[in-house]
Amino acid sequence: MTPTVGTLPLEPYRADLVAPPVAALLATLPDLAASAFVVAIDPALADTQALNAAYDLDADLGANCVVVVGRRGADERPAACVVLSSTRADVNGLVRRTLDVRKCSFAPQEWAVGESGMEHGGITPVGLPAAWPILVDRAVTEQPWVVIGSGLRRSKLVVPGAALADLPGARVLDGLGV
Template sequence: MTLASIGSLTWLPAVEHPELLAPGTYAALLTWAALDPSVAERVAVAEIDPELADTAALTAAYDLPPAASANCVVVAGRRSGEERIAAAVVLATTRADVNSAVKRLLDVRKASFLSTDRATEESAMEYGGITPVGLPSAWRVLVDSRVVVADPADGGATDPSGGVVIIGSGLRRSKIALPGSLLAGLPGAEVVEDLAID
């Protein structure tokens, strides 16, 4: 599956379209591309109707494979008075295992979703568009191993080179598409087995 063939959206090279990315996301993308030149060719962005940013609406409106979309949720917990925050990236067909896996990884007694106000303010991203690319450096970025599997629909059996995952752009009016295998190489990302549950 090539970027141009995903659904009915018009995919463009993300590094060439800062107007379709949150400023922090664009800056992080440029930094990442400097470390890995393939990023410039393999990360795409497409404009969408912001009213259709939620996965179910997006999938139906633009004829996207349901298993290709991934969500990024922000989770926080405290230990010894210190707040620990992580962004968990999981396939949209699953949900982050906040009460077990994320809590264990953060090493906190209780983990819960960060409030929408804090998540958007501190990430400098829009609600419904939060993406792992360009988050605050103090936040951990946890990526479920199923997100980086070649083709989420078939467990990677037919395309070991890496299938495409659709994630947020930092804005509600666009989406990023990139190979899941490339997302695993996002600076600071940690690939985690069983981060999500069905």
């Protein structure tokens, strides 16, 4: 059954509309791939506010994925944070404590793009490097459907929110999105 998500013209998941690391992971998670939908969009609409306005989406239907890097001495610890688009990740509080680091900040764009194999504005928790923890706000997992990046600016994935808790390396946290 195709969900209704704003006015997005959803179609069943297709590997040609996602970045290679996303397609590679979904090939190993057939249940998630079978429940996923995809939509091609104008890349100019990849950012949350533009997408919400163009497709009549409530901010709680979208989930943003931000890449952070925590540091403790010379040790760097990358992670991804997934929060509803109506919130922001508590990077300097909960994320810093969860990663057990002294400093935590958003990863430099070029580094995040290079390490993830995904495009800026399309980074998604699906298909990130296996060593990265994926911190998911519980509020995301409670949504029936969420619109997330596809790894490309020209499309979006729509998946059951609860499915993000089952991604490799995922950890569900209360209060990640503030």
